[in-house]
Amino acid sequence: MEPRDVRAAGAVVTRKGGEVLLVHRPKYDDWSFPKGKLDRGEHVITAAVREVAEETGLDVHLGPALSRQRYRMSNGRWKAVDYWTARVAGSDDVSRYRPNDEVDAVEWVDWKDAQQRLTYSYDRATLAEARPLRRRTRALAVLRHAEARSRNGWKKDDRRRPLVRLGETQAQRLVPLLAAFDVTAAHTSTSTRCVQTVVPYADVTGWPVKVYDELSEEGATVEGVVDLVDGFLDGDLDAGSAVLCTHRPVLPTVLDALQVPDVELEPGSMLVVHHRKGRVVATQHVEP
Structure with a gap:
């Protein structure tokens, strides 16, 4: 039996003005995107945010997902790296970064220069994929x-039917995933x-929880759901990113209102819908 792929995660971090964040690793003398291996039991999304912070000193929020890289390492094993586009939360100044044995340089590089600077062809392909997705989006986590x-x-x-213990654990594990997409409000069925x-996320972050009978099994109507979804896309209900929590029978109506393909979501899983100026740009199915 072949060993499992080594799993890693990272981000193509961009900023206004057409620059991308690159790191130099002295051990390999290469230029690449900030990334790193998953800790044991760590979700790939959490790992992406953590690795960017550890390698660059910057906190980021994730945008649309990019294609997974998969390549053979020097030891013969395969490595699979999941990437997202990302934007910095707060200051994007890297002038105070302290070089170390793992990463000795962090630089903002122009897109054209980055294509030349990147050492590996698969990173150049990832950069090309990220370019049309570099504009800031908002996320609606369904x-x-x-x-x-x-x-x-x-x-x-x-x-009044409550969660079981497994459900409570799933709710806790959603906290860093929702934070990764900069969710600033929870909109939920009553x-x-x-x-x-969604309460664990609200308890940790302090962001509000807003309840709607229109998202419940008993109170949902097509008109009510469409009005809510339109409010998210237009920015009337929430100017930031948000999570919308509902039930399996209501999900097809929500996804239809978003004009995205129907997906089968297991309990505690979500479809992250990235949108900009009322238009859906990308989606990603995320398990807890």
């Missing part, structure tokens, strides 16, 4: 609530299982 008590085993009002799914 989330199916985490694992809840069985409907058959719950004899009370179904709206049902307990949906509210419980």
